[in-house]
Amino acid sequence: MISVYIGSTSEYSGKGMIAIGLGLKMQAQGLKIGYIKPFAKSLEIHVESIKEVLSLKEPIESMCPVILTHDLFMQAMNDKVKSLEEKASSAFEKISKGKDAVLIGGAGNLADGSMLGISGIKITKLFKAKVLLVERYKDSSTIDDILSAKDYFGKNLKGIILNFVPANGIDYVQKTIVPFLKNKGIDVFGIFPEEPILNSISVDEAREALNGDIICAKEKTNELIERLSIGAMDVDSAMRYFRKMPNKAVITGAHRTDIHLAALETSTRCLILTGGQMPNNIIIGRAENAGIPIMIVKDDTLSTVEKIERAIAMLHLSGKNKIEKARQMFEERFEYDLFMKKLK
Secondary structure: OEEEEEEOOOOOOOHHHHHHHHHHHHHHOOOOEEEEOOEEOOOOHHHHHHHHHOOOOOOHHHHOOEEOOHHHHHHHHOOOOOOHHHHHHHHHHHHHOOOOEEEEEOOOOOOOOHHHOOOHHHHHHHOOOEEEEEEEOOOHHHHHHHHHHHHHHHHHEEEEEEEEEOHHHHHHHHHHHHHHHHHOOOOEEEEEEOOOOOOOEEHHHHHHHHOOEEEEOHHHOOOEEOEEEEOOOOHHHHHHHHHOOOOEEEEEEOOOHHHHHHHHOOOEEEEEEEOOOOOOHHHHHHHHHHOOOEEEOOOOHHHHHHHHHHHHHOOOOOOHHHHHHHHHHHHHHOOHHHHHHHHO
16 A cells, blocks of 8 residues: 655645645556545635545545644643644555555645644655655745755655646746756656646635625636735726736725726626625626626725735635636646656
């Protein structure tokens, strides 16, 4: 039985989407797959999505055995936490029974869970897992993080995926970064570009993250928001800018009727109005006719942007379009045969 730890040195690197892509590929090759996320900071919607997409039968309690509640945190602070290694190991044993491979989802980063004795580094040793790192490519600091992980894991680090690489940087990464890492004994199994569909969130998911109210076009809340725009400029500039940004959410105040009208005349998925104020009835009527939801939120614009960006960064694995795009990208860009060879 193969066990693969899918981890990262930083949060929101796309580990869940990679787990889905790898799991689907393994299943297509006839392998029986299990998935476990031994530690999570909250009840993971990712785990539920992975369970559904990979058609896994085990209960969520086994797939995500340790969740950091307030009570558990306080027990840890008072040094009263009983061994969680046994709980994680028991869940892993159930998940791995009858499987050819078990994918182990890492928490936000490799250190998460350290205070409970179940960090990513400890989990890989406990489950004798091979390591696949998924890194959100930023700059030279990403390379430093990868090399540090190599020092931790040694030969158990089988390779990496570089994720969210800007389209104009793929050639540079391929010709410069990949050979450098190869010389350091680190294989790059895939370079995944930024993809708007994968880095998106539905209108309804945004509403939940913002605790907002949808006041019109409620039947369109399953549409995906791929970009954000803050409506703080003059209307002429806004119109030019909005026309260049398809499938966006426009975030602005309820008093900016000129911005509302400009947004409604372009490819807009949702109009998010801050400050808890309602727009006038003309705007509501036009939005309803255009099939563009208006969301009312109580926060100011800055807080709204921060909340929705965090929600987008979490990359909820929902929607057939997202899953199919992930499968397609994985098929095209992941060196599966090389990866499987390195696991032996």
